[in-house]
Amino acid sequence: MFPITTHRLMFQRPKGTGTFAPSDILRAVLAVIDLEGLDDARCTALAESQLNDAEKTRLAGFRHDRRRKSFIHGRLAAKAALSAYFPGIDPQSIEIGSGVFDQPIIVGGGDDLQGMSVSLSHSDRFAVALVFHRAHPLGIDVDLPTITDVPAILDGIAPDVRDMIRAHDLDDHGAACLLWVARESLAKTITTGMMTPLELYAPSSIDRKGACFEVRYANFGQYRTLIWPGAQGWLGLTLPDQTEFDPASLLSSMLWG
Ligand SMILES: CC(C)(COP(=O)(O)OP(=O)(O)OC[C@H]1O[C@@H](n2cnc3c(N)ncnc32)[C@H](O)[C@@H]1OP(=O)(O)O)[C@@H](O)C(=O)NCCC(=O)NCCS
Structure with missing residues (x-):
């Protein structure tokens, strides 16, 4: 079985959701991959089926295996969280790019993803991603x-x-x-x-x-x-x-x- 779990997080605010409806921004999805259950062959196969062309081009440019893996793990977690947040989306239509401070940025995926953001983290054992609306900032480690x-x-x-x-x-x-x-x-x-x-x-x-x-x-x-x-x-x-x-x-x- 693919060693990944997704969790829906629901938030509340007594007041103050800016110009957004609470239902649009007070939720998030957390994806957790237990890397112990993800062998290299499975990881490569998943990268092939989930990463989009821009991500694959970037992946090809990494010289160190450790960085290649962390890049794939983070993006697999991000796509699992996005798929749980937006059932039916095509993971390959989305790039998780990097901003000027190396922060992850969601690119593509259609209008539904407008305003959405992601936070990523990878350790030796786990990769995690949190998808949320940027009107309600969150971060994960x-x-x-x-x-x-x-x-x-x-x-x-x-x-x-x-x-x-x-x-x-x-x-x-x-x-x-x-x-x-x-x-x-x-x-x-x-x-x-x-x-x-x-x-x-x-x-x-x-x-x-x-x-x-x-x-x-x-x-x-x-x-x-x-x-x-x-x-x-x-x-x-x-x-x-x-x-x-x-x-x-x-x-x-x-x-x-
Ligand atoms: C950013 C930082 C908090 C990440 O922590 P970490 O324990 O090393 O690594 P994690 O696995 O938990 O997190 C890595 C992810 O954080 C995200 N990230 C990186 N910089 C970020 C930032 N400024 N803001 C938000 N998220 C950031 C990225 O998505 C990254 O994964 P990715 O590169 O695969 O997209 C930390 O490494 C840091 O600040 N380093 C200083 C900057 C630095 O050394 N940059 C190296 C370039 S010379």
Whole structure:
């Protein structure tokens, strides 16, 4: 079986959806591929059937196998999410291009896709994509930093942030995973990537919401990030702070199987 799951996310806002109808923008689809179940032959076959000509041309230009794979994985996840959001679309009519900050851009696919956006992430084990309306910005990250990454991630974090982490009984690896996926998913939402000083993404609070964590930011009060821990990967979803979302509608067991 193709190791991919898709999840419909429904949001609510007490007020304020700009000039858009809530039903048009307060939803998203998340696609998760478990890469362990995707062998090279299947991956190549799927790339052939799902990628469009522009993506295939780009793929041919990558010299490193790792980058070729991450490119394919991300695009397969994006197309699965788009197909779940817009049943019946032809994945090969759509290109996931890259903007000037390397941010993913949906090209083609017809009028229905106008205004739609996608956020992508790939780790060794998972590829994830989130399709949403750009009137309601979202961002996603999946990762599992290694133990050797931990000191670099935790070095220099402010004492108040250490206290917030300590309150949740997280070990250093858990703390590093949480901070990492939080700031990467925020950085993707605002398209800055990791090119700004990391202190800028400092949390102002870290709370527990059932199975997931909720991070708010000292410098980005408009956003918050929900984080689902996992033994093989942590997932961060950044959303507008005043948007309501029930984290229990997306259980870790649904995400990671
Ligand atoms: C962007 C960044 C947050 C991505 O994080 P990562 O853990 O390395 O990789 P992930 O798998 O989670 O995400 C990669 C995806 O993020 C997306 N992305 C990249 N830059 C982005 C940005 N500025 N805004 C939003 N999304 C972005 C892309 O879709 C990319 O996948 P793709 O290249 O296959 O399309 C991070 O790498 C970064 O900021 N790097 C700094 C910029 C950099 O080093 N650029 C390299 C060019 S020299």
